[in-house]
Amino acid sequence: xxxxxxxxxxxxxxxxxxxxxxxxxxxxxxxxxxxxxxxxxxxxxxxxxxxxxxxxxxxxxxxxxxxxxxxxxxxxxxxxxxxxxxxxxxxxxxx
Numbered sequence: 001x002x003x004x005x006x007x008x009x010x011x012x013x014x015x016x017x018x019x020x021x022x023x024x025x026x027x028x029x030x031x032x033x034x035x036x037x038x039x040x041x042x043x044x045x046x047x048x049x050x051x052x053x054x055x056x057x058x059x060x061x062x063x064x065x066x067x068x069x070x071x072x073x074x075x076x077x078x079x080x081x082x083x084x085x086x087x088x089x090x091x092x093x094x095x
Contacts (some may be wrong), residue, residue, distance in 0.1 A: 002069055005034035005059065017069060019061045030069070033058035037070040041082060 002011045007026035017030035033039045038049040045054045049066040 002035075002071055004028060004030070005032065013069065016067070019063065028059075029061035031061050031064075031067055033062065033064070035069055036064070036066075037068045038066060039070070 002013055003009065004011060004023040004026060006028040007023060009023065009025040011023065011030075017035075019029075019031050021030045022028060023030055033046065033055055036047075038047050038052065039058065040046060040048045045052075046058060047055070047066075052064055052066045055062045055064060
């Protein structure tokens with residue numbers, strides 16, 4: 001199951017998203033690190049693909065040729081956990 005990193009809505013895709021493809025629900029870019037199967041906050045440059053170039057904005061479209069839309073609900077849990085932790089820190093210390 002594929003989901004948009006931003007709105008979490010399920011996507012039915014029969015193609016690999018390109019740079020100009022957007023989520024039909026929220027309009028955010030689909031070809032972004034946060035939607036990629038190689039995205040990993042614990043990895044160097046937050047990417048498990050060793051030959052990928054560094055991408056600073058993980059939530060904006062990029063030119064990475066290694067992009068593969070992630071297809072597992074387990075990948076979603078890590079991002080949700082990170083977002084919840086960041087929200088808790090902001091509530092504790094402010095922005």
